[in-house]
Amino acid sequence: MALAKRIIPCLDVDNGRVVKGVQFVDIRDAGDPVEVARRYNEQGADEITFLDITATHEGRDTTVHTVERMASEVFIPLTVGGGIRTVDDIRTMLNAGADKVGINSAAVSNPDFVRAASDRFGAQCIVVAIDAKKVSSPGEESRWEIFTHGGRQPTGIDALAWADKMAQFGAGEILLTSMDRDGTKNGFDLALTRAISDRVDIPVIASGGVGNLEHLAEGVLQGKADAVLAASIFHFGEYSVMEAKHYMAEKGIEMRL
C-alpha cells in the first residue's frame, strides 16, 4: 500500500473555452471546460487544474460560473488559478467549488499574501505556482529564476530559495512550471524538478513540456515529482489519462488505476 503519484490534466481557459498555447502564443481551441473536465474524470484523472490564462494579463476575474458547473459534476479535487490576488478571490473560488487555488504573481509581489491565505483557509488549499526559467550559462552550475506574467517578467528571485520560502509561508503544494519547456513537448526540466522536490517538504507538481507518456514517467522517476501536470497531450486526444496511468504503472510507479 502506498500513496499514488497523481496525473493532473490542466485546462487553460480563455473566455470560457479550453485553449493551450505554445509558449503562451499559438492558441488552439480544445472545447468546453466542463465537458473536458468530465471526460478526464471518467478517464481516471486524479485532479483537475483550471487555469484562467487571461486573468493576470487583463485583470479579468476567473470564470466563477464555469468553476461552479465543473465542481457540481466532477468529484475529484479541483484547483483554480489565474488572477488570484486577494483573500476575497480565494473565498469566491472556494465557494464556487474549488478545493485549492493557485497563487502565482500575487505571491511574488506580496509573499505575505501566501501566509495570510494559508492561515485563513489552511495550507491544504494553497498551491503556489512557480514559473521558472534557467538563467545559468552552459557549463555553469544550473540556476533558475522565477518569472511572472506568463514568463515575460523577470524577478531576479532564485527559484529554489523561493520554493523554500513559499513552503515556510504555508503553501501546501508547489506547481512548478519550466517556462523554457512549456509548450515545447520536449519533456519536463528534470533537473529543475528534482532540485525543487528535494529541497521542499511539500508535494511538487511538475509542469511544462510534456509531449509523450515517457515524459510523464520521467517527471516522477527522475524529477521526483509527486504529481505531473499536462495539457495538450490529453486535450487533442493523443493519449487518454488512463493510458498514461497504465504506462506509468508499467514503469513501476504507484498509480490509482
Place this chain on the structure above:
Amino acid sequence: MNQNTSTSTSTNTNKIVVIDYGMGNLHSVASALSHVAPDAEVVISADPEQVRSADRVVFPGVGAIRDCMGAIRTEGVDRVVAEFIATGKPLLAICVGMQALLRHSEENQGITCLGLLAGEVRFFGKNLHDGAGNHMKVPHMGWNQVQQNAKHPLWEDIEQNARFYFVHSFYVACESVNDASVAGTCDYNTEFVAAISKENVFAVQFHPEKSHTAGLQLLRNFSQWNGQASSETELEKAAK
C-alpha cells in the same frame, strides 16, 4: 422536498445537514451528497434547529485545528454535535471534523478537542524518507489505499483497499483508538487510522466528496444508513 401531508411519515424524508462553522469549502460535500441522494434535502447550516431536525449530519473541517476548535466553540457547534450524536442518528465526520471529535491534537502546540471519541492526533513529521530513500512529502496529499478492518454499512459496495483522496499533515494514531473502533487504516510512513466507527458515528480522515467512485459510494451509503454500526450479516442477506 418533503410534502406536508397527513399521510407522510418522517421516514419518507431525508434531511442531511452539513454543519457550517465557517471553516472551508462545504459546497463540495453538499453537492456530492445531492448528487448521490437526489431526493434528500441537503442543508448547509450551523443553526441548532436545523441540526435537530436533521435525519443525518455531516461534520466537516479543514485548516488548522486551533481555528476549527475556536470556531466550533464560538458557534456553539460543540453542544450541537454532542446533542445530535446522543440522538443515535447517523453522523459522518470528515478530515479535521474527525480530528475535532477526538480527545487531543498535537497541532498548534497542542489543542484539546471535543473528546467525543477516543483518539490522539499526531504530526507525520518533517523530512521523512521511505525505505528506498524517497522523500515523503507532508501534507500526505493524494490517493491512498484504505484497508477496511471491519464490515460496516458505509463500506458496502466499496472494494477492500480502494483508494480515497487524502490531504492532511496530522493523523490519528492507531494505538490511541480502541481496536474495535478502527474501521479503516492507511499507511503513510506509519500505519494510521483512516476511519473510525462508533455506534452512530462514522469518521473518516479522507475526503469522500473528492474521492470519485469510492467516495461517492460511501456518501450514498451514508445517505441510506440507519446509524447501526453492525452490517447486515451474510445469513440475513441469504434469508432474503
